[in-house]
Amino acid sequence: MYEQVSHSLLNDVLIKLEHEIKEKNLQHFYIRLGANFYAIYSVFHQLYGHRADFNEQVHQLVKMLTRSYIARPQQLRKLDLAREKDHNWFLSQKWVGYALYCKEFAGNLNGLQKKLHFLQDLGINMLHVMPILDCPKGKSDGGYAVRDFRKINPEVGTLDDLDDLVKNMKKREMLLALDVVVNHTSNEHEWAVKARNGEKTYQDYYHIFDDRGQPDMYEESMPEVFPETAPGNFTWDEAMGKWVMTVFNDFQWDLNYKNPAVLIEMIDIILFWANRGADIIRLDAVAFLWKKIGSSCQNEREAHLILQMMKDCCQATAPGVLFIAEAIVAPVEVIKYFGEDAINAKECEIAYNATFMALLWDAVATKNATLLSLGIRSIPDKLERATWLNYIRCHDDIGLGFDDNDIRLAGYDPKAHRHFLVDYFTGRHVASDARGVAFGINKKTGDARIAGSLASLAGLQAALESGSHEAIQNATNTIILMHSLILAFGGIPLLYYGDAIGTLNDTSYLEDEFKQNDSRWVHRPQMNWNKAERRNQVGTIENKLFTAIKKLIAVRKEISAFADHNNRELLDVENPHLFVFSRFDNINNFSRVLVIANFDAKPQTLDVEKLRKKGFFQHDLARDIHTGDSVSVINALIFGSSAWMRSR
16 A cells, blocks of 8 residues: 555655665565555554654664565575465465474484474474574573574574575475564573663663562553462562563563564564574464553553564565464454454464364363363454464463353353363373373462373373273374364364374473473473384384374365365254364365264264255265275264264
């Protein structure tokens, strides 16, 4: 959109830059910048238009964007053009993700290259390598307390090693996702060091206060993220003699986005990693970006404006790069991180479907899909050009952020039900075979979250301890069931390292002084490659899991109905143990799949007469496209675990 005031300022900036910029091949950049500039200017003005240095800050922003584009390699510029033409490329059913810690999975970046064949064997073509940047030893928060945003952790490699990995992955047509921690830095970051030494410029990069006056006002409405290990939201820095906002840990200083220099710095860092070959940038803790007294300091309107700025600037310089919003918040809030509009107010193309994840675990514990069905219906519709990351486990804990009203409609008391789930997954409930660990216990409220590996939470650890063949069968069925759902639901499935071979809890973290106070390390193990090799031995648990999940992935990639175009319909069935939905191809109507999940250990009956009225089972035979088995359809179908059905 052309708008005189903003584009007049842009012309002034570009004229000044002519003396500095000698690059000639900038036509694509100028076209994109012109197309996006009114949006960039408008949002920047909403955030910082009151400042006397507004025009100067715009000049710094455009200068940074221009330099970032000039630094963008030619092959990535070509990729940008291709993805602009095929702008829905990431909605394809062919993408399947995998998240891992580089050091724990393969030792280092060079070791990771040698394990790409393992991932491709499974069918993975999108790899999220969790934070690999330089962090202080012992105060890294698993890589999320960054000391240097442009330096790789020496324990995992160098920038050259990352470049080699990127080249290898491009040849294999694999996408790379990397993290940028946008909410905070380590207290050993160069900016924090300069702030501690008294430099006012860098003290303005953070929320820093001389006394407890304003911090106490913030605390009146701010919740605690880690009440057990990091109570409160402010830390006294003795060397500086001031209070610093530290929402996550006392060694993680929250950035102050009320300062435009911070936003410009962080956009520059995002584009740095885009230019190193990242296809997807995961923006960490985006819900916390804007702090306001009297609020929870989460999900503020200004946080969304910041993300719009980041996206618009990336659209001008590296439009082939996608954003993931790491916002583990209520469904009505998380949906906003896609943006208000796919063109004019776009934020992130991808967001974590944390609600779906938590609801799956509820169904596992209760053997009942009622709350799952209710909770899914409570998630608002997403934008057309956006998609979910659907996952069972990740590096983080399992929060129980269901909507209280949905819990009541399912027949439970919200507080009592959450306590039941914590008891169940930590093995304290009499009917539980789960072996999880409580995390983030809030002694004031009694609330907690859950840590633990997928296999241990699903009962495999307890089953192996008991030696019960039936229990082992039930646990492996649960693991396969949950993978079938994230692969079929709609979005990009994201598998977690070790889950496809049944990796159990790892309690060795208790012996590490830097990890022992964070129970999430129970599901961040060293990858057991001897165990992984057993995936090739028929009759092993590893083989059963890996083979089944590999087949599910392969089938998903073949069926166009699994592409994500808001083409899912939840179906009401009378059996509460069953979760049933259909997927359909909006273009090819003949491509239609019925997904049936049974959360009870016993086989369950599905009445097909109601489904016939919706167009399913019009013939005497149906086919399970996962197993290939034909099923006779009369009046009812009996299911043991899960099925992807198609009429024959």
